[in-house]
Amino acid sequence: MxxxxxxxxxxxxxxxxxxxxxxxxxxxVDVNLVNLFFTVKNKGGGLVANLEKDAFQVFENGQKQTIKxxxxxxxxxxxxxxxxxxxxxxxNLMGVERTAATQFFEKVLRKKDVAFLITxxxxxxxxxxxxxxxxxxxxxxxxxxxxxxVGGLHPGPVPTASQMRGxxxxxxxxxxxxxxxxxxxxxxxxxxxxxxxxxxxxxxITEAIEASHKADTIIYSIxxxxxxxxxxxxxxxxxxxxxxxxTGGRVFHVDRKHTLDDxxxxxxxxxxxxxxxxxxxxxxxxDGSFRKIEIKASExxxxxxxxxxxxxxxxxxx
Numbered sequence: 001m002x003x004x005x006x007x008x009x010x011x012x013x014x015x016x017x018x019x020x021x022x023x024x025x026x027x028x029v030d031v032n033l034v035n036l037f038f039t040v041k042n043k044g045g046g047l048v049a050n051l052e053k054d055a056f057q058v059f060e061n062g063q064k065q066t067i068k069x070x071x072x073x074x075x076x077x078x079x080x081x082x083x084x085x086x087x088x089x090x091x092n093l094m095g096v097e098r099t100a101a102t103q104f105f106e107k108v109l110r111k112k113d114v115a116f117l118i119t120x121x122x123x124x125x126x127x128x129x130x131x132x133x134x135x136x137x138x139x140x141x142x143x144x145x146x147x148x149x150v151g152g153l154h155p156g157p158v159p160t161a162s163q164m165r166g167x168x169x170x171x172x173x174x175x176x177x178x179x180x181x182x183x184x185x186x187x188x189x190x191x192x193x194x195x196x197x198x199x200x201x202x203x204x205i206t207e208a209i210e211a212s213h214k215a216d217t218i219i220y221s222i223x224x225x226x227x228x229x230x231x232x233x234x235x236x237x238x239x240x241x242x243x244x245x246x247t248g249g250r251v252f253h254v255d256r257k258h259t260l261d262d263x264x265x266x267x268x269x270x271x272x273x274x275x276x277x278x279x280x281x282x283x284x285x286x287d288g289s290f291r292k293i294e295i296k297a298s299e300x301x302x303x304x305x306x307x308x309x310x311x312x313x314x315x316x317x318x
Contacts, residue, residue: 032281033279033280034280034310035216036248036293038304038305038307039305040303041303041305042302043301047269049072049273050072053067053277055298055299056275056277056296056304060281060291060293061283063282065282067277068280069277070275070277075272077113077186078114078188079114079115079187081115081116081190081191082101082105082115082116083118083119083120083172083191083194084101084119084193085119085121085192085194086145087122087146087197089226091226092226093226094144097224097260100261101193101264102134102138103261107268108268109134111132112132114130115131117137117141119145120147120167120171121146121167121168122147123147123168124168124172124175130180149166166197166199166200167198167199167201168200168201168202169194169201170201170203170204170205170208173243174208176217177190177212177215178214181215184215187276188217189217189218190217190219192221192240192243193222193260195223195236196237196238198239205242205243209242212243212247213246213247213311214311216310218248219244219247220249220251220252220267221243221250223236223237223240223252223253245308247308248306277295281312283312286312286315287314288314289312291311293310
């Protein structure tokens, strides 16, 4: 039976949706360590996957930190949340999204990897709960359907002057991070397929980013836009860039020379070419404040792609 839940008026249809945030269900980790996953690229944008610990320095709020652990995490299990835009502006792209996402799951999921599927338009819907089965994820993708507000079933300008809930992208990201990923351990990513537009979300972009930080989740965005709607309403790429770069991900672009399949293939390579390190902060106070992080590579030509910081949450996570 499909269970229904609502958070601040946001409808999220869940298949056996878990209740998170309760003390007896929270997975405790070593609060004295900050764990980071990151990638390194050369001047040409190619992935650099053979560096050692001594190649990096870590700074928190400008203060150098001592690296405690360092590994290359090409095979560490992944938890992937795929969030697909099914609002009116994506109507003509949904077939390609469904096919490419099916192939992505079939290729990327390895033993111990899991994923879940959420679509969002005027509402957010969990089509497949966390699973390691490409078959179940494919069945979830087959259920994808257009999600438009009441009264928005006919062609016309979107959003309307009343700012109806047309594309609740920030709400979907917040819910994926806070409800699905916060209680998970290990590597966690949100893969967002959308044109970046948001109309009617109750959460702001800053709150979506904050939830992702607190869930230790990287956001990878795939900018996929219908030229017709892009002409009408402009590009939402800036929104995607902000969410991705703040959390340690990046934006992929779909165009005539770069298909959605190409984006998924590059994303898979990047997720399998990550490093991880941890350090014990020189400032041990768990006051809930945001601490800025910078990872520097000894080779100046290398660019490190990592989240911009973390929240020093108290032991109870509040």
